[in-house]
Each structure stands twice: as structure tokens, then as C-alpha cells.
Amino acid sequence: MTALANEYGAINLSQGFPEFDAPDYLKQQLSEYVAKGLNQYAPSPGVPKLLDQIERLIESRYQVKVNGTSQVTVTAGATEALFVAIQTIISQGDEVIVFDPAYDSYEPAIELAGGKAVHIPLVAPNYRIDWQQVNANITSKTKAIIINTPHNPSAKVLDLDDFAALKKLLVAHNLLLISDEVYEHITFDQKSHLSALNDPEIFARSFVVSSFGKTFHSTGWKLGYCVAPEQFSQEFRKIHQYVTFSCFTPAQYALADMLEKHIEHVNELSEFYQAKRDALIDALQTSRFKLLDSEGTYFLLLDYSEISSLSDIEFCHYLVKEVGVAAVPLSVFYHAPNNDKVIRLCFAKETQTLMEAAERLCQL
Template sequence: MFESKLPNLGTSIFSQMTALANQHQAINLSQGFPEFDAPELLKKQLNHYVLEGFNQYAPSSGIVRLQQQIAALIARKYHNNINYEQQVTVTSGATEALFVAIQTLVKEGDEVVVFDPAYDSYQPAIELAGGRSVHVALQAPDYCIDWQVVANAISEKTRAIIINTPHNPSSKTLKAEDVSALKDLVKKHDLYVISDEVYEHIIFDKEAHLSVLTDAELFARSFVISSFGKTFHSTGWKMGYCVAPSELMKEFRKIHQYVTFSSFTPAQHALADMLELKPEHVEQLNEFYQQKRDLLIEALKESRFTILPSEGTYFLLLDYSDVSDLDDVEFCHWLVEQAGVAAIPLSVFYSTQSHDKVIRLCFAKNDDTLKRAAEILCQL
């Protein structure tokens, strides 16, 4: 009998809810992808490079122009002058970068601290490396990290801590005191950090994104993961990158070359052009998504939902305690089947049972879609 390496995994909640949304012709605010298209320049340049014959393997670490543009972006935003040749690797999406970073660090018996609610790729990648996830649960409504609880969770087997800021699904961001506490634990216990920063350019209310890249001491022991899909509304391209110190990146690339070897060549050229010719797209992303967040919040003001703060990402959390007594999974099924709006239950992001009555909505949608969804939700 075949023995599964991941026996507890099935179809993801994202696939389930999208299938239900399609089945019931519901408004899909569940899966986190934009309803609108990628920028015209990006599509035009992709087509240009395909037609010009840029269709063979790129260098495994990425084309030089794109590595240079990534380094230039990091210098502008985080005042960190990295070595693009030695410290930047282009990947087939952020999930590949996360997987490779975890495989690079984690050995048989190692432990990795993960904050719940957590992106669902972390734990399987840790288990496939022979490690064990140690989950620290964050609770509604503030989802703040108690660093003493984290300290208590660290053992002699702990190898790394995975952070995610802005955080999916809670939409919270790490603050200066969080970075300071993380750095203290890393130094004290000789740990590494995997920093999932795929929503780094979507942060609200004029707050700064506190990237690991802004702290030289912390970056020296970190892998930083980013996503072009989130930044350029092109999640289907599966393009991302990892930035790390040269010694760590050398080991990262050993594994990356046997996972995808290299990533989609025409897209790399198009992304390099986009970063060089339209830097304002990245600079305006905060404002673009804040308008959508604020529109949805305003449209939901007369509803019976309690709206939780969204500090970043393109997600908004709603507490439905005044709407239903169902648990969050049952409520999301009812919501899509009976009301015609698809959302994601937050409990699926926890390793242990969560009784919070909280759902996640994606507002990376056209304004009319958000208004129609809010109108339905206000009638509940």
C-alpha cells in the first residue's frame, strides 16, 4: 500500500471555495487574486520578448537586468545596497522561494517556529525537509505576537522562525518592537529567519514596511521572499524572488537549480522593463489598494459584521458573531450557497482548533464587485 508523505493534506480551502463560488455563481472574495489585469506595459513587453525569440532557459539565478532592477528597488526602498549577482535569485513564484529556503535550512529533526494563522505552504515544506513546525497561535481581534510565548516555544532543536509581514490572513504588520524582539531571539538562540514579504508594497495609512532588509544584523541570518504576482497583478505568471546573504544564497541556489532550474524567460525581461520604466507602479500600490480597502469598509458600515483593522495586504477580516452561530467553515459554506458571496474561514490557517468567528475577504477586485458583495452582506 502506498504511503503518503503528507497524509493529512487534501484539497486546499482556496480551491474548495472557488469551486463553490463557480458552482453557485457567487461573488468570489475568497481566493487572493486580482480581478483586474496586469499593467498594459508589462503585457506588451511580455509579448514583445516572446515574439523576439527570448524563449529559452534564463540563467538559473535570473537574468542580470532583472537582478539589477530588484537590487535597485531594494536600495530605493530599504537603503540596502545588496550584491545583485550573489544575493538575488529569481524564482517561479514566492511559494517556490519559500520551499527552497526551507529545504536549505531545515534538516531531519529540526524545529521551525510558525505563527498561526499561517500560509498553508509552510508546514508541508518543513515536513518534507524532515522538520517539525512549532505553532504559535495569534488570536483575534489584534493578532499581536506575544514574544514571551515565542521564547518559551524555542528549544535546542529550533532552527528558524518564519515571519510574514504584512501578514496573510490577519492583515497585520510587524512593528519596531516586534523586529527588536525577533532579533534578540535570533541572536540568543543562533536562529535563522525566513521572512515572507510578498505584500511588502501593500501597506496602509502611510506606515512604513519594516522589511528584514532594513536591519543589517537581522538580514545576515535571513531569507527574504517577494512576489511579482502580488505587485503587478499577475499571480498566474508565478514569478517571485529571494534575497539573502551571499553564503546563504549559495546554498539556496544549489536546491533551486533542481526544483525549477530557472523561471519564465520572457516574463523576466518584461518585469525588468516594468521596474525600470514604470517605478511609479510600485510607489502607488499602497494608495491603489487603500482606496479599495476603504471603499469596502465604508460599504460594510451598516452591516452586522465587526470589521477588524487591515494594516496591509489586500484582505479584510470580518467578525460575524452577530450574524450567525455557525462555525467559520460552516458559515462560509452557507454564505456562498445561500447569500452568493465566497469568503475564507480563518480557522483553516491554524494547526489547532480556533473558535474565532472570523472570515477573510479579498478586496483585490473591481469597485463594482466590492459594492455588490457589500450590499449582499449588509442584508444579512
């Protein structure tokens, strides 16, 4: 969709990356560490100062104490963390429960490990997990469950009841968990992000994945991290060392400084993105779209069923070519055919960009 948007000169609200830049302080620190010559390999698990700051961040956000040295591994983006976690625990014939719509890297990583993704579809407009359905899909081959909260692309968050049901299944069936929490610092309307880190019994069987790219508007740096119990981290690192070995050294130092000196950026992120969400919602009030609730992430879903009978893929192509706005169809996030007439917009954009896109969409 981004390539199509470029071809037609459309406003690009499709691909999930910020239009604005990383914080100035972060960029300054990166430049400083490059100039200082910190351009060689970092320790494979991560720069000690950054591991320490991640430990402090987790304690301040979740009131949970982890050991940064033995339980945190810095990765080349969250996607590497997800891949390595899957390779760490999945063997030939294992099954992994995945909730659709799902981030598209889950299934290929599972298949490369010799496993099978068992897809459970979530239904518009609420995209809530039916835990009884999950239980019915657990077999003797089931090894793990992957959750994503806040959820891309539905923009929903899991609540206490979800985690209670999840915990019950993990314990009853002795399952492992991969918790994709890359949008953990972007929740709205006073909703708190609930992490797998919050519950000791859940964390004891979990790999928790986070993203610096999402938090600091620096997706091109490809830096994230995985938090896991010590014995899991040891196995995780055996694979990580042969995937990337270590990650972008000067950026790790810069991120450590950012977390130490400007933690307010993290604390203000929800408010920052909620303002953008609300501006886009207000601008679309006169449109014929039905706006679905956005509880977290930087995505907003639109139901276009009153506008067109086209499939979501066809409708997104129409929007780019005829309306000049690029969106993403929800069906591409599903394993089985999905006929919901829902598209996704990314509002991690400048306000003027959002207003211009909304103006065009309101003309439909």
C-alpha cells in the same frame, strides 16, 4: 471556496488574487520579448537585467544595498522561494516556529525537509505576536522562525518593537529567519513596511521572500525572488537548480523593463489598494459584521459573531449558497482548532464587484 463560488454563481471574494489585469506596459513587453525569440532557458539565478533592477528596487525602498548578482535569486513564485529556503536550512529533527494563522505551504515544506513546525497561535482581533511565548517555545532543536509581514490572512504588519524582540531571540538562540514579505508594497494609513533587509544583523541570518505576482497583478506568471546573504544564496541556488532550474524568461525581461520604466506602479500600490479597502469598509458600515483593522495586504477580516453561531467553515458555506458571496474561514489557517468567528474577504477586485458583495452582506 472558489470552486463552490463557481458552482453557485457567487461573488468570489475568497481566493487571494486580483480580478483586474496586469499593467498594459508589462503585457506589451512580454509579447515583445516572446516575439524576439527570448524563449529559452534564463540563467538559473535570473536574467542579469532583472537582478540589477531588483537590486535598485531594494535600495530605493529600504535604503539598503544588496548585490543582485550574488544575493538575489529569481524563483517560480514566492512559494518556490519559501520551499527552497526551508529545504536549504532544515534537516531531520529541526524545529521551525510558525505563527498561526499561517500560509498553508510552510508546514508541508518543513515536514518534507524532515523538520517539525511548532505552531504559535495569534489571537483575534489584534493577532499580535507574544514574544515571551515565542521564547518559551524555543528549544535546542529550534533552527528557524518564519515571519510574514504584511500578514496573510490577518492583514497586520510587524512594527519596530516586533523586530527588536525578534532580533533579540535570533541572536540569543543563534536562529535563522525566513521572512515572507510578498505584500511588502501594500501597507496602509502611512504605515511603512519594515523588512528583514532593514537591519544588517537580522538580514545576516535571513532569507527574504518577495512576489512579482502580488506587486504587478500577475499571480499566474508565478515569479518571485529570494534575497539572502551570499553564502546563503549559494546554498539556496544548489536546490533551486533542481527544483525549477530557471524561470519564465520573457517575463523576466518584461519585469525588468517595468521596474526600470514604470516604478511608479510600485510606489502607488499602497494608495491603490487603500482606496479599495476604504470603499469596502464604507460599504459595510451598515452591516452587522465587526470589521477588523486591515493594516496591509489586500484582505479584510470580518467578525460575524453577532450574526451567526455557525462555525466559520459552515458560515462560509452558508454565505456562498444563500447570500451569494464567497469568503474564506480563518480556522483553516490554524494547526489547532480555532473557534474565532472570523472570515477573510479579498478586496483585490473591481469596485463594482466589491459594492455588489457588500450590498448582499449588509442584508444579513
